[in-house]
Amino acid sequence: MEILKAENLVKVYQDNGVPVNALRGINLSVSKGEYIVIAGPSGSGKTTLLNLLGALDKPTEGKIYFEGEDITLKEKKELSKMRLHKLGFIFQAYNLIPVLTAIENIEFSMMLLGIPDNVRKEKALALMDELGIKELADKRPNEMSGGQQQRVAVARAIVNNPTLVLADEPTANLDSVTAGHLLDLMEQMNTEKNITFIFSSHDKNVIDRAKRLIILKDGTIEKK
Amino acid sequence: MLLKLAWRNIWRNKRRSIITLAAVIFATLMAIAMRGIQLGTYALNIKSVVELFSGYLQIQEKRYRDNPSLTYSFVVDKNIKEALNSTKGVLGYAPRVYADGLISYKDNSRGAAIFGIEPEKENGVTTFIKNINAGKFFTSDSSNQIVVGDQLLKNLDAKIGDDIVILAQGFDGTLGNQKYKIVGTVKFGVQELEASLIFMGLKSAQSLLDMGSRVNVIAIKADNLNDLPEIDKSLSAKIKNPDLKVLSWTKVNPELEQSIQLDNVSGIFFLGILIVIVAFGILNTVLMSVIERFREFGVVLAIGMPQINLTYLVYLETIIITLIGLSAGNILGAGVNYYFILHPIVFGGELKQLYEIYHFLPQLKSTLEPGIFVNVSLSILIIALVSCFYPAYKVYKLEPLKGIRHT
Ligand SMILES: Nc1ncnc2c1ncn2[C@@H]1O[C@H](COP(=O)(O)OP(=O)(O)OP(=O)(O)O)[C@@H](O)[C@H]1O
Ligand SMILES: [Mg+2]
Numbered sequence: 001m002e003i004l005k006a007e008n009l010v011k012v013y014q015d016n017g018v019p020v021n022a023l024r025g026i027n028l029s030v031s032k033g034e035y036i037v038i039a040g041p042s043g044s045g046k047t048t049l050l051n052l053l054g055a056l057d058k059p060t061e062g063k064i065y066f067e068g069e070d071i072t073l074k075e076k077k078e079l080s081k082m083r084l085h086k087l088g089f090i091f092q093a094y095n096l097i098p099v100l101t102a103i104e105n106i107e108f109s110m111m112l113l114g115i116p117d118n119v120r121k122e123k124a125l126a127l128m129d130e131l132g133i134k135e136l137a138d139k140r141p142n143e144m145s146g147g148q149q150q151r152v153a154v155a156r157a158i159v160n161n162p163t164l165v166l167a168d169e170p171t172a173n174l175d176s177v178t179a180g181h182l183l184d185l186m187e188q189m190n191t192e193k194n195i196t197f198i199f200s201s202h203d204k205n206v207i208d209r210a211k212r213l214i215i216l217k218d219g220t221i222e223k224k
Numbered sequence: 225m226l227l228k229l230a231w232r233n234i235w236r237n238k239r240r241s242i243i244t245l246a247a248v249i250f251a252t253l254m255a256i257a258m259r260g261i262q263l264g265t266y267a268l269n270i271k272s273v274v275e276l277f278s279g280y281l282q283i284q285e286k287r288y289r290d291n292p293s294l295t296y297s298f299v300v301d302k303n304i305k306e307a308l309n310s311t312k313g314v315l316g317y318a319p320r321v322y323a324d325g326l327i328s329y330k331d332n333s334r335g336a337a338i339f340g341i342e343p344e345k346e347n348g349v350t351t352f353i354k355n356i357n358a359g360k361f362f363t364s365d366s367s368n369q370i371v372v373g374d375q376l377l378k379n380l381d382a383k384i385g386d387d388i389v390i391l392a393q394g395f396d397g398t399l400g401n402q403k404y405k406i407v408g409t410v411k412f413g414v415q416e417l418e419a420s421l422i423f424m425g426l427k428s429a430q431s432l433l434d435m436g437s438r439v440n441v442i443a444i445k446a447d448n449l450n451d452l453p454e455i456d457k458s459l460s461a462k463i464k465n466p467d468l469k470v471l472s473w474t475k476v477n478p479e480l481e482q483s484i485q486l487d488n489v490s491g492i493f494f495l496g497i498l499i500v501i502v503a504f505g506i507l508n509t510v511l512m513s514v515i516e517r518f519r520e521f522g523v524v525l526a527i528g529m530p531q532i533n534l535t536y537l538v539y540l541e542t543i544i545i546t547l548i549g550l551s552a553g554n555i556l557g558a559g560v561n562y563y564f565i566l567h568p569i570v571f572g573g574e575l576k577q578l579y580e581i582y583h584f585l586p587q588l589k590s591t592l593e594p595g596i597f598v599n600v601s602l603s604i605l606i607i608a609l610v611s612c613f614y615p616a617y618k619v620y621k622l623e624p625l626k627g628i629r630h631t
Contacts (some may be wrong), residue, residue, distance in 0.1 A: 056526055056625050077530075084528025091628065093527075094519055099232035110530055111225045154525070 004030040010061035024219040035190045038200040039207045040216030046200035054166045055079040062161040088157030090167035095153035096141040102152045103137040147178030167199035230540040244509045245549045251502040252553020255600040260561035262491045264591035269584040274473045277352050279443030286469040294395045299437040307462035313451045316348030319439040321429040325392030329380040337420045349445040359384040359408025371408040373418030394434035423563020506609040514615040522627020538616045546608040550601045564590035
């Protein structure tokens with residue numbers, strides 16, 4: 001089942017009046033349950049593409065259909081709501097709210113959906129247990145290692161059962177062993193729960209484990 | 225959850241929050257203490273002045289204030305007495321007659337301001353009887369005895385015990401004259417006044433002026449300044465004679481009120497400056513705390529937190545700090561004001577002399593008047609919310625990506 005489709009995506013940034021062509025015509029179709037890695041050299045447009053697919057930015061040209069709906073036409077508020085209900089995000093770093101504990105960070109996304117207190121706590125604990133991070137529940141971000149923080153971020157991203165999880169270089173700040181654990185986790189969620197993942201990386205270990213690999217170069221998808 | 229977030233965010237940067245808190249506490253305390261001393265001293269001086277002679281309120285014929293003529297006099301009838309006796313907050317009242325006249329002793333004559341009073345009743349209303357300087361005050365039933373201003377005695381070249389003659393135009397327009405004995409002198413520290421002042425018994429004055437049992441003024445003592453509007457209303461409703469009017473001290477003594485209002489404006493101006501300083505302090509710290517968190521805000525916006533909730537968060541943080549600061553400031557302010565009620569600042573020297581001329585007590589006293597606390601707290605809370613507007617607006621306009629990229 002196709003959940004996401006991008007047609008002829010073009011993104012031109014204005015860098016002090018100089019146009020920068022970050023994406024030059026991307027066509028992409030993503031089906032439910034896929035596990036996609038976007039690779040490519042620095043400046044090739046990975047972040048730009050993920051931002052467009054995650055409805056955080058709008059393309060200069062082209063269309064993005066999410067579950068059949070054209071999201072390039074939607075308003076800011078609608079997009080915010082869509083991100084809350086349908087998408088999960090994992091950023092490279094600083095994912096978590098510093099003043100909240102791990103479990104509170106996970107509950108935070110549920111709180112935004114209006115899920116009642118006791119249900120939130122139970123669900124968050126169950127998920128942490130499943131991901132093997134239960135002992136982190138009461139720790140604040142600054143009491144956790146980078147790898148632990150990223151695992152909590154994964155939990156927060158998937159707790160609302162999103163259609164799609166987007167992650168921009170989630171392993172970039174981690175050593176290869178920790179990065180491996182994080183990948184195990186995401187792969188586990190992908191196979192067990194059929195959650196769709198798209199993430200970017202230029203780490204060879206990560207790229208090797210991709211179920212589908214998309215290589216970007218100069219704003220276009222490189223054909224193999 | 226939002227509340228929990230706000231609370232924890234406040235303690236995240238303890239130093240900054242404590243500085244903001246200290247600023248709010250300081251401003252609240254200063255404002256309350258300043259206003260306390262100012263309003264407390266006003267009340268003290270108003271009391272001192274109205275209790276000296278004019279009374280808190282007066283009942284007059286309605287034309288008398290603008291045209292103080294004997295014609296505009298009235299009889300203190302049963303209705304008026306009942307009205308006065310049955311009104312809550314009225315502690316006492318004293319009827320008076322006032323007229324201009326001429327006083328002569330041997331070859332000396334002087335213009336005189338004649339007050340017919342009942343000393344026993346005045347004792348429950350005013351304090352001027354205590355300003356007796358030499359001799360003694362007459363009693364209400366003693367006739368043909370007078371007390372004169374110290375300077376008037378000197379000007380007449382007379383002594384206590386001497387007989388003098390007073391000439392005055394009576395109620396019906398005819399001239400009357402009568403002989404009186406000087407039994408004492410009064411001194412208020414205002415020579416001009418003391419050069420013409422004559423007190424005599426109410427009945428003596430009524431007979432000299434041929435006005436029967438009519439009076440010009442009833443001076444009233446009230447239990448406190450704040451209740452005057454209510455007492456005024458209640459008395460006015462009870463008094464049936466449509467020609468009579470209840471006037472508060474502000475109408476009887478408008479100069480006193482004006483000078484206080486003038487001084488009050490400078491106090492409020494100073495308060496305004498204090499509050500503007502606090503406003504900039506809050507604006508600055510809130511803006512800093514918000515900009516520092518742009519990245520974190522960007523992340524929560526990306527995961528779908530409604531923009532408006534983030535704005536609430538910023539407001540909530542400011543409100544919490546301000547409310548804590550206001551509570552502490554109010555408690556400390558109440559303490560300081562209470563201290564200055566128990567221990568007024570008393571001063572001496574030239575300032576004391578200047579004050580005494582105006583019959584102000586040479587003291588600075590405070591007050592625990594609730595209005596001060598409410599007004600100061602509301603002003604500071606409102607100014608805090610206004611200062612918060614710009615940072616909150618910046619958050620409202622923040623794009624998730626701009627926040628995430630913010631370094
Ligand atoms: N906000 C922006 N304004 C102007 N130019 C930008 C902006 N964001 C990205 N670019 C430019 O667009 C191009 C694509 O950038 P992008 O960040 O998508 O690359 P990337 O593949 O994610 O690189 P990296 O591996 O370094 O993260 C680059 O040339 C970059 O300089
Ligand atoms: Mg990038």
